Amino acid sequence: MLLRIDHVGVACHNLEEKIEFYESVFGLTVVSREVNEEQGVREAMLHVADGAQGASYVQLLEPLHPDTAVGRFLAKRGEGVHHIGYGVADVTKALEEIGAKGVRLIDERPRHGSMGASIAFLHPKDVGGVLTELVETSRR
Numbered sequence: 001m002l003l004r005i006d007h008v009g010v011a012c013h014n015l016e017e018k019i020e021f022y023e024s025v026f027g028l029t030v031v032s033r034e035v036n037e038e039q040g041v042r043e044a045m046l047h048v049a050d051g052a053q054g055a056s057y058v059q060l061l062e063p064l065h066p067d068t069a070v071g072r073f074l075a076k077r078g079e080g081v082h083h084i085g086y087g088v089a090d091v092t093k094a095l096e097e098i099g100a101k102g103v104r105l106i107d108e109r110p111r112h113g114s115m116g117a118s119i120a121f122l123h124p125k126d127v128g129g130v131l132t133e134l135v136e137t138s139r140r
C-alpha cells in the first residue's frame with residue numbers, strides 16, 4: 001500500500017532560516033513554497049531524490065499561528081520531526097483500508113496538500129507515536 005516515503009515533515013520556528021540551513025549544509029533545492037491556511041502552515045518542499053515510485057522531499061513547516069497543529073507541537077516539543085508522509089496510489093482507498101483496521105483517521109476524506117497532492121493524516125496515538133500522512137501525488 002505504501003509506495004515510498006514522499007516526505008519527512010520538520011517543524012521549525014523560522015522557515016527562511018531552516019531553508020538556508022538545508023540548502024547550505026545538504027545542498028538541497030526548494031521546489032515549492034506554499035501557505036496552507038487549512039493546515040495552518042507556511043511550508044517549503046526541498047527535493048531529496050527521485051525513485052522508481054516518485055520523488056522524495058523534506059517538508060519544512062512553520063506555523064501560521066501558535067494555535068495550529070504545528071504551533072502546538074513546537075510549544076510542547078520544540079523543533080524536530082513532525083510527521084512522515086508516505087506515497088500511496090489512491091488516498092481514498094488507503095483511508096478505507098486503514099480505517100477498517102481500527103486506526104483512527106484524523107481526516108475521513110482527503111485534503112489539499114503541497115504541490116497539488118491529496119493528503120490525509122492518521123492519528124499518531126494509533127501509529128506508535130508517529131503522525132502519519134498519506135500522499136496521493138498529482139505528479140505522474
Ligand code: V0V
Nearest residue numbers: 009036039041069072073082106113114121124129130131
Ligand atoms: C501531537 N502529538 C503528536 C504530534 N502532535 N505525536 C506525534 N507527532 C506529532 N506531530 C501528540 C501530543 O503529544 C499529544 O499526546 C496528542 O498527540 C494530542 O496532541 P495535542 O497537543 O492535543 O495537539 P493537537 O490538538 O494539535 O492534536 C494533534 C493532532 C493534530 C495530531 C490530532 O496535530 C493534527 O490534526 N495533525 C494533522 C494536521 C497537521 O499536522 N498539519 C500540519 C502539516 P499527549 O501529550 O497527550 O500524550 S500540513 C502538511 O504536512 C501538508 C500541507 C503537506 O504535507 O502537504
Ligand code: CO
Nearest residue numbers: 009059085133
Ligand atoms: Co506533510
